[in-house]
Amino acid sequence: MELIDQTLLPGEFKVISCRTAEDVWDAIKVLRVRGAPAIGVAAAMGVVVAVQNVPDDEKAVLEAAARAADYLATSRPTAVNLFWALDRMRRTAERCRGSGGRAVKEALLAEATAIRDSDAAMCRAIGDHGQHLVKEGCGVLTHCNAGSLAAAEYGTALAPLYRAQELGRRFRVYVDETRPLLQGARLTMWELMRAGIDCTLICDNMAAAVMRQGKVDLVLVGADRIAANGDTANKIGTYGVAVLARHHGVPLYVAAPSSTFDLRLESGDEIPIEERGAEEVTHGFGRRTAPAGAKVYCPAFDVTPAELIAGIITERGLIQPVDRENIGRVLR
């Protein structure tokens, strides 16, 4: 499996090869590949990679696939797409039991490819369902990266922007740099500039001032996991942006494929939040920026309560207002 090493962007565009499940686990863990949908696709392909060099013995292939799925599920805890994609791979392997090792391998490759292709189709559908929100001349703010680097093709949160651009609309995008790992500065700016969209980089703490100046008409963000009531886990800082948007009367929309919903969870309180290492904050830019021994709190995600979300744009349609009933209706 080949993937863009996103940790090197925007300085270097490098495609790396993953030849083992360990390579894939590592790529997910250190964020060479990131973004909930892309993690799902990478993990599914990781199961394919894990069985490719196993002899065509069915028992050995099934065992390797199950082991790889369990192992890859430990790479990151929050994005539900990861577990969803691995469950599809596990079920595919079990469905082929009795048809031989070679057939299991082929079925796994077909399933991973289908996950990737349906991801691209989902992104296009999200763009179609959300493009009307991006009006001529409007200002949009986005946080982190939920674009084509986070998924297949259009991405999720950026899909409505790409569709609106195709439809000839002009608009401005403010991009939160998104500390600590700067996915906004490094990735969203990179892909929006490549697409020729008018974009301006700001530090996360400048979003409030930009909103107060009346420059933001719409906030678009992605999601890592959405509970049954619409509470949404996304990149740390999203919740703050949502509070600011509410204060300034700006609607915030979440864009995410239906695989991002985890309907077993009643509310966002049940979503596990990954905490990452202090170095991401204290050594963010290749140089120590805090005193040695500084205590750090570094959650990777936060939860935005449903009442702060104007709507959720999925490939199956727009969920608005965001409540349990509308979520059930659109996802059914």
Added chain:
Amino acid sequence: MELIDQTLLPGEFKVISCRTAEDVWDAIKVLRVRGAPAIGVAAAMGVVVAVQNVPDDEKAVLEAAARAADYLATSRPTAVNLFWALDRMRRTAERCRGSGGRAVKEALLAEATAIRDSDAAMCRAIGDHGQHLVKEGCGVLTHCNAGSLAAAEYGTALAPLYRAQELGRRFRVYVDETRPLLQGARLTMWELMRAGIDCTLICDNMAAAVMRQGKVDLVLVGADRIAANGDTANKIGTYGVAVLARHHGVPLYVAAPSSTFDLRLESGDEIPIEERGAEEVTHGFGRRTAPAGAKVYCPAFDVTPAELIAGIITERGLIQPVDRENIGRVLR
């Protein structure tokens, strides 16, 4: 004049010498010295530095002092203490007209020293007036650095913390790293850790999550300029923190000496906001973190409207609630 080069903290503790007005102008411009009160003291001392090598001819000394004051006033546009301190130096020079060049020089040195000493006394008084807000076991969030590195001795926003600590109270402090220049990570963490205060560094975009977890009972920030109605310009991001604090029912207090008020300004709309270079965002720490050619918006300050401020702690007392009448009464 000697000062700590704060651009090198926390990695290196280096004291530099300023031998000319240009050295001082440069130190203020590139933030070797920063924090509104400290800028005022440095600028006043800069006038002393500017006249020290001028012959004791009164006309020459007065001209050099006036020229230095005008020049140093161009170093940064937002902090009113800069202009306030330089006005004091100008008036001092004019008051000595007729007493000879040597006497003018001595008066300028005495005035700059008085500004420094009264700054230290003001910080202690701010600590006294604000310490009761820092209750046993509470959580405090601060943004940027308004501590002893930004002023003399206690600092302003941190003065109530230092006083509360002296009084034996225990509390926790969350420190926003404060992009783009990381004054929180580099300076506030450095001085709080040195003082033995329990402090935790977070990225600016984590403040909302920390507040939602109920860990913050009080927000303390400094100020660069305060209008007659209480609207307060401070480090970019302060306004966002104020909106978040209001949303979570947490009171935000501004701590600032009375010299920070600019009563000629009716409201915060009239406060000029300095915009700084794109490189502060795109090349934060010796490494490019955004694509080449990325458009950047980088305001150094924002304005927090008075209605989001629970109180203003000055050396003359606590202004609460924050309105024109109370400001007039306490400052009178």
